[in-house]
Amino acid sequence: MDIRTEVWSPLQNTAVWLGAWLHGLTPTDNLVGALTDLGGEGLVGVLGDIRRTATGVAADGEPVLRLVLSGPGEAPALPAGGAAAEAASAGGLGALVLRDVDPLTSHILIPDAAGDWQWFVEDSPLPAPAWLSPGEADQLLTQATTEAARLVTASGYRTDALNSPRLTVGTLADFYDTPGLPAAVPGRAAKLFTRADRVAAIIETVIARMNDHRIDPQLLGLWRHVRAARMSGVAYAVREFGRLT
Incomplete structure (x- = not known):
């Protein structure tokens, strides 16, 4: 078992950099440099799609982007049995959940060990996160x-x-x-x-x-x-x- 994947994921910093970029708080060049360091080069080609998806999302206190991690005895907070949950479990690195202007739709981005990313669209509500402060x-x-x-x-x-x-x-x-x-x-x-x-x-x-x-x-x-x-x-x-x- 790879202990590191159980206690750390590059998606933590990837999510923070993407969130800052989506809100205009860091330039694209800095984001691309961070993604390269984090092994997230596969996201660079879809940054435009990510921005278009997030544009117009209601600023209602819920973050436009969040991180989903899971591990032994803890399934990912994604629709059980769905393709996204299966991919997240297989990849073991976690998932990024991007909100849509449609409150019932979520976009789920999941990397694999080779650095490739899959983009899933869920049209049903996701399991509620813990929302710990x-x-x-x-x-x-x-x-x-x-x-x-x-x-x-x-x-x-x-x-x-x-x-x-x-x-x-x-x-x-x-x-x-x-x-x-x-x-x-x-x-x-x-x-x-x-x-x-x-x-x-x-x-x-x-x-x-x-x-x-x-x-x-x-x-x-x-x-x-x-x-x-x-x-x-x-x-x-x-x-x-x-x-x-």
């Missing part, structure tokens, strides 16, 4: 991390490597943050992404880099909260972009 998502992630640490301590687990994984964790956190975020991203969203990156880096350090699986149950329980934090941060950032324009 950044504060709520941060609190849940913090609580889950604290509980995982308590369980690890109670298990009697000890390793010198776990006590000082700073270099590896720092390197991974830097990787997660590449190519960074647009300047307009709200501070609350950026803080939430940073916390999610650090928790994800700790998980990857222990499981993948140290190849130690004795505390997998404690660490794997954090995955869902890391994904929720990323989805919440994207929704908040894109919603705030809309309020700035």
Whole structure:
């Protein structure tokens, strides 16, 4: 199992860059550069279609673009059994949901490992997202991390490597943050992404880099909260972009 795909997806930053661009807060050249760094070159050819789809969407507080992530025991928040849900599950990288002027229509963009993208149109309501605020998502992630640490301590687990994984964790956190975020991203969203990156880096350090699986149950329980934090941060950032324009 690829641990990184469970705790990080390039679609987080892709969604934030696209949202800033759709709201006129970052130029096209900067967006294209970010997409190239994120492996999203396949979107460059459909940027015009993305803008046309989003033009005229009601500014009713719901973000024009949001991120959908899923993992073991958690199906993507897309119509069950549909082609989009199957593609998202198969790709494992997540999906971008773009609103339409028709409130019953959604456009779902899904990448695969080869860098190709599929565009699906859903004409029925999507499952309602959690709509966690950044504060709520941060609190849940913090609580889950604290509980995982308590369980690890109670298990009697000890390793010198776990006590000082700073270099590896720092390197991974830097990787997660590449190519960074647009300047307009709200501070609350950026803080939430940073916390999610650090928790994800700790998980990857222990499981993948140290190849130690004795505390997998404690660490794997954090995955869902890391994904929720990323989805919440994207929704908040894109919603705030809309309020700035």
